[in-house]
Amino acid sequence: MVLDSLSSALRATMRKIAGASHISPELVKELVRDIQRALLQADVNVKLALDLSKRIESRALEEKAPAGMTAREHVVRIVHSEMVGALGVPRELKPGAQKIMLVGLYGQGKTTTAGKLAKWFQSKGLSVGLTGADVHRPAAFEQLSQLAAQLNVPVAGGGSDAVAAAKAGLTELGELEVQIFDTAGRHALDTDLIDEMKAVAKVIQPDEILLVLDATVGQQAGPQAAAFHEAVGVTGVVLTKLDGSAKGGGALSAVAETQAPVMFVGTGEMLDALERLEPDRFISRLLGMGDLQSLLERAEEVMDADKAEETAKRLLSGKFSLVEMREQMEALAQMGPLGKVMEMIPGMASMMKGNQAEATQEKLERFKVLMNSMTQQEMENPKLIKRSRLQRIAAGAGADVQEVRELLAYYNKSRKMMSSLGGNRRMQKQLMRQMERGELNL
Ligand SMILES: Nc1nc2c(ncn2[C@@H]2O[C@H](COP(=O)(O)OP(=O)(O)O)[C@@H](O)[C@H]2O)c(=O)[nH]1
Ligand SMILES: [Mg+2]
Known part of the structure; x- marks a missing residue:
């Protein structure tokens, strides 16, 4: 599980709800403080963490549980839905033919992600080609070629001219359903990089421009996503190195706040360490909803018997x-x-x-x-x-x-x-x- 420490803190909080005999305003306040602390420790922006926990608090205190749902279950749902909301509107890649251009600074994980995406599409039964348009680092094309060989997919590009490399990809691999273009980064988003991205995009005419961002930069990922979007119009974000990054929560929430959809997260160096980010499922796992459900059900059985007995006694x-x-x-x-x-x-x-x-x-x-x-x-x-x-x-x-x-x-x-x-x-x-x-x- 990515975001390990955030997850274990949140799970402990959710277990408190499930195990509570009843939901008092004091308990709600305590839970909200726990959630706040967990979010802040995962580097989530203070204002966002406060807003989120305030919304959870007021809904938990004010909203009545809908018929057929217990107060405890209702509070769990509120936490879940507010956290899903904070992850932004989900978007997914269409499962068919398309051209994808990857952009991002040095070392963010573009080339690795190109390989991971190739594998992902392969597993969907689509034919894939990889094009290397990073002509700045001599070893870049070699790195991509190795990944391609590993996956047994064709590779094109290389050389010393990014636009020419992109064109080569289009002609040599144009027959393939999914074409993934790896591009060059820089140390910062400078005009040189922007010009190159624009020139390459003009040739490729990509369906998707995915920004690859290293989650270990934490909240800094937000402004970076916004700047890239302004420069070339990104259609989605891949957040890499979420494995073991204590700042992952910060990166994830900061990018979500810019409205750029986080479509995938990278969770390791291997080619299968890529997960589609589905906010609903992602948050369910983060909160440990699977275990929680059975915990709630068990609590239910106990409570119901208690309550029935209490009512009966009172009536009689x-x-x-x-x-x-x-x-x-x-x-x-x-x-x-x-x-x-x-x-x-x-x-x-x-x-x-x-x-x-x-x-x-x-x-x-x-x-x-x-x-x-x-x-x-x-x-x-x-x-x-x-x-x-x-x-x-x-x-x-x-x-x-x-x-x-x-x-x-x-x-x-x-x-x-x-x-x-x-x-x-x-x-x-x-x-x-x-x-x-x-x-x-x-
Ligand atoms: N732990 C971890 N490492 C990653 C992940 N994605 C990429 N890396 C590593 O990050 C480093 C830079 O990746 P690379 O793809 O070359 O970045 P690029 O310069 O943007 O093309 C490499 O050592 C990768 O193995 C990830 O999701 N998790
Ligand atoms: Mg690279």
């Missing part, structure tokens, strides 16, 4: 406020159409006539809206709801007072049913057993 002890009733309604809603749920409760099916279940379902939806305009105090102690409060609640939900009365009547009926169950020991036991088996979810 006679505590049944609107809070419990809403929980019950939500649990019912998650189980599917009410008619089906009712069939599962002994004695209930025969009590329901015709489309009564459907009507009830609609009613419950309305009740939820009404409850949303109640205060926590009113939810916990419905007795407080007197005339003036009735009016306020109705107005807040865009309903009339009659509907709120209906809700309270329904609540009173449910409460009586619950307390009569409370007095019936046999019924209690059966209820508990059904809950334990997950057959009944009050």
Whole structure:
């Protein structure tokens, strides 16, 4: 795994979420601090790290988990999606015929990447040719030729004139589906280099101009990407030497910030050490989402049993406020159409006539809206709801007072049913057993 230390710090943080019994604001703050620290240690720009962690914090505190997702899982998803977003919009090379020109400064990994890309396209079943247009370093053509021999792909170019080398590639290897052009670097992006890149690009007419950048420069990769883009218009970036570079996070995020898509990362000197950068999968691996998923699921089993028992105890002890009733309604809603749920409760099916279940379902939806305009105090102690409060609640939900009365009547009926169950020991036991088996979810 590339970005080892960033990954292990983030994984530890994510495990904290998965293992938490519940997500409190304090926990969210702690997680966000952990994430910030991990990002800063991986050389991610301070402002970016702060922005990112702030967004994670406010979403984790404010957004409600969608139905069917637990709060813990939801927070994990938020971290994941924000980090994917920070990697920018993904782009991939088309898997067909094309001309690719590689540009970049000295020693960034252009020639190595030319070989790696050749191998990558080869593995997709495409014919590949390599052209060496780096005429500044005597050994450059020799290096490319060796890679070509290793891969068993034809090579063209060399000599002392970059434009002539590019032309030779076009004529000699023009029949091949994928043509990769390796070019010369310089110590800096000077006018000499810009002129040469432009002249060579004019001849090649490449479909892609990929900038090869060494990730060990860290955040400096950002301005470099921007400058190359300004000079020749790069269509994508290959970030090399991400293996073992503590500054990889800085390079990756800084380039992503320039809007230039990072398409591949180099993860070693060998020809197969090239990975397509798919933000979604990349971040999943960085956070250890695979392991996390099973951790979350296991936690789920434990929590559910705990929660069911707690609810059952509370109900049977006679505590049944609107809070419990809403929980019950939500649990019912998650189980599917009410008619089906009712069939599962002994004695209930025969009590329901015709489309009564459907009507009830609609009613419950309305009740939820009404409850949303109640205060926590009113939810916990419905007795407080007197005339003036009735009016306020109705107005807040865009309903009339009659509907709120209906809700309270329904609540009173449910409460009586619950307390009569409370007095019936046999019924209690059966209820508990059904809950334990997950057959009944009050
Ligand atoms: N560890 C590691 N080394 C790399 C990677 N890519 C290139 N290199 C090494 O970086 C050095 C310069 O690479 P080269 O392709 O010659 O760079 P160029 O001058 O841009 O053509 C060589 O020693 C390569 O083996 C990579 O992804 N990881
Ligand atoms: Mg080279």
